[in-house]
Amino acid sequence: MLSPLEIAALSLSLKVAVWAVGCSLAPGIAIAWLLARRDFPGKALFDGLVHLPLVLPPVALGYLLLVLFGRNGPVGAWLHDWFDISLVFSWRGAALAAAVMAFPLLVRSIRLSMEAVDRRLETAARTLGARPLRVFLTITLPLTTPGILTGLLLAFVRCLGEFGATITFAANVPGETRTLPLALYTALQVPGGEADATRLAFLSVALAITALVASQYLARQLSKRIGL
Amino acid sequence: MLELDLTARIGNFRLKAAFRAEAGVTALFGPSGAGKTSLINMLAGLLRPSQGRIVVQGHVLFDSKQGIDLAPEARRLGYVFQESRLFPHLTVAGNLSYGRRLVPKGRTQVDFDAVVDLLALAPLLTRRPRTLSGGERQRVAIGRALLAAPRLLLMDEPLANLDGPRRSEILPFIEGLQRQLGISIVYVSHNMDEIVRLADQLIVMADGSIVAQGPVDEITARLDLRALTGRWDAGAVLTTEVAAQDQRDALTRLSFQGGDLWLPQLSLAIGTPLRIRVRARDVSLALTPPRGISILNVFAGQVIEVGEDDGPQVDVLVDIGCPLWARITKRSQRELDIVPGRMVHALIKAMAVDRRGLGSEPD
Numbered sequence: 001m002l003s004p005l006e007i008a009a010l011s012l013s014l015k016v017a018v019w020a021v022g023c024s025l026a027p028g029i030a031i032a033w034l035l036a037r038r039d040f041p042g043k044a045l046f047d048g049l050v051h052l053p054l055v056l057p058p059v060a061l062g063y064l065l066l067v068l069f070g071r072n073g074p075v076g077a078w079l080h081d082w083f084d085i086s087l088v089f090s091w092r093g094a095a096l097a098a099a100v101m102a103f104p105l106l107v108r109s110i111r112l113s114m115e116a117v118d119r120r121l122e123t124a125a126r127t128l129g130a131r132p133l134r135v136f137l138t139i140t141l142p143l144t145t146p147g148i149l150t151g152l153l154l155a156f157v158r159c160l161g162e163f164g165a166t167i168t169f170a171a172n173v174p175g176e177t178r179t180l181p182l183a184l185y186t187a188l189q190v191p192g193g194e195a196d197a198t199r200l201a202f203l204s205v206a207l208a209i210t211a212l213v214a215s216q217y218l219a220r221q222l223s224k225r226i227g228l
Numbered sequence: 229m230l231e232l233d234l235t236a237r238i239g240n241f242r243l244k245a246a247f248r249a250e251a252g253v254t255a256l257f258g259p260s261g262a263g264k265t266s267l268i269n270m271l272a273g274l275l276r277p278s279q280g281r282i283v284v285q286g287h288v289l290f291d292s293k294q295g296i297d298l299a300p301e302a303r304r305l306g307y308v309f310q311e312s313r314l315f316p317h318l319t320v321a322g323n324l325s326y327g328r329r330l331v332p333k334g335r336t337q338v339d340f341d342a343v344v345d346l347l348a349l350a351p352l353l354t355r356r357p358r359t360l361s362g363g364e365r366q367r368v369a370i371g372r373a374l375l376a377a378p379r380l381l382l383m384d385e386p387l388a389n390l391d392g393p394r395r396s397e398i399l400p401f402i403e404g405l406q407r408q409l410g411i412s413i414v415y416v417s418h419n420m421d422e423i424v425r426l427a428d429q430l431i432v433m434a435d436g437s438i439v440a441q442g443p444v445d446e447i448t449a450r451l452d453l454r455a456l457t458g459r460w461d462a463g464a465v466l467t468t469e470v471a472a473q474d475q476r477d478a479l480t481r482l483s484f485q486g487g488d489l490w491l492p493q494l495s496l497a498i499g500t501p502l503r504i505r506v507r508a509r510d511v512s513l514a515l516t517p518p519r520g521i522s523i524l525n526v527f528a529g530q531v532i533e534v535g536e537d538d539g540p541q542v543d544v545l546v547d548i549g550c551p552l553w554a555r556i557t558k559r560s561q562r563e564l565d566i567v568p569g570r571m572v573h574a575l576i577k578a579m580a581v582d583r584r585g586l587g588s589e590p591d
Contacts, residue, residue, distance in 0.1 A: 126299070127303075143316070
């Protein structure tokens with residue numbers, strides 16, 4: 001039903017999105033907590049920085065990544081020398097680009113949900129003998145799960161659709177960084193590729209709808225479970 | 229048991245309080261804004277006093293001079309909030325055992341089943357907080373606090389969000405805590421009826437400071453506190469014990485310092501301590517021992533104080549072995565020449581002290 005090329009693009013897209021979102025989750029929760037519950041000097045600036053990818057042109061962000069993480073960039077050179085990891089032209093690079101682009105959506109959703117958690121419940125937990133870390137893990141985090149789930153979904157879908165930063169930073173390498181949007185773009189560059197492009201577009205739509213429906217179902221189950 | 233001496237500034241509000249509380253139930257009473265909740269929040273470690281000292285059962289929880297300020301979780305004080313604050317993502321059982329798992333080793337655990345029995349929680353264990361009624365929620369919140377094995381239980385107007393019938397449904401459970409578990413309680417309320425029913429000691433607060441403290445019956449008898457305590461239907465509190473049951477006439481005899489008091493039958497075991505409130509308007513005075521009347525309870529005593537009042541009535545404080553209030557008309561007071569020092573007979577109608585007078589709802 002699907003051509004080998006389509007399967008390659010689809011599985012690569014999923015792999016990139018899963019890795020990007022998976023690796024963003026822990027820092028996403030930490031930063032959401034910082035923004036929701038802490039006051040520190042420069043918080044507004046930090047907040048702006050986290051949300052920067054939302055307003056920056058993806059190509060510009062891809063270029064910034066290239067400068068930082070490219071072979072000769074400060075971080076890229078270090079990664080290459082010490083861990084022999086190269087991000088450019090690799091699916092890891094695509095995952096990094098996708099992760100950076102999707103990060104604000106993840107943080108925003110978790111943060112809003114965390115701000116909605118009744119702090120009086122946290123106080124109650126402390127009077128019952130729980131230290132702050134335990135309160136966070138047993139009260140705050142479970143009550144934030146609907147927001148975490150929503151954030152994960154938004155970020156995941158954003159990763160699937162990532163184009164500009166990926167093509168700028170990780171390039172368009174078949175089987176390595178050519179995700180669905182990049183494959184679609186490539187098909188359009190070839191004369192007579194409209195049929196392939198249409199199939200890829202439908203594939204993207206199907207994927208996005210599946211993700212949305214699944215996450216809504218999960219969110220409902222979860223809300224029921226945590227008694228909200 | 230509890231020793232406290234604190235000063236604090238919260239915005240423009242200044243709080244200064246010092247008291248010692250013995251084991252039992254200590255009520256913090258006062259109008260809203262008096263600083264009651266701030267005070268127990270400081271006890272619990274949720275609010276930081278500017279200076280002072282808090283000692284509970286010999287453990288220093290706060291001492292500004294020594295730089296001691298234990299975190300709330302290290303203070304081991306149970307806290308029952310006005311809005312039960314149950315964890316919505318946990319079942320009732322999960323809520324109950326939340327603090328239980330955190331009891332430090334070496335501290336005696338509180339028996340789960342005993343608390344479940346005491347508060348009648350067994351049918352609720354698998355339910356979610358959202359599905360509980362207000363009264364049930366408060367019972368679970370009390371159980372949850374108890375199971376964390378606290379040194380002292382703090383209750384901040386735990387009945388304030390409940391309607392009348394729910395209130396009287398929970399009061400017996402709170403009474404049971406003290407009697408059956410022997411835990412000391414600091415009980416914040418602005419409802420005198422709850423306090424009379426539950427508390428042994430009373431601390432009256434106003435505008436951030438303590439204006440009076442002592443045994444409940446003593447404080448409620450003080451005329452100078454009427455402006456504060458008198459929002460509630462004036463009356464005296466008698467500390468009694470069930471002495472006998474008269475099945476034939478369906479009466480119960482209570483003994484107290486002033487003698488014996490006959491009331492319509494109460495289904496209580498002999499020896500049960502009972503604090504009752506006798507409203508001033510249910511007490512009349514006579515100069516000579518009355519004969520040929522239907523009133524069962526007559527007590528001889530001496531007038532201690534005659535109140536000042538703008539209306540047609542005055543409140544008279546009579547010592548019948550313990551303080552008793554009588555509300556009479558000014559005309560009677562003048563004609564009988566009721567002045568401090570005079571010997572009188574106080575008449576209490578047995579039917580006047582009904583179950584409603586036992587501290588539940590004012591009518």
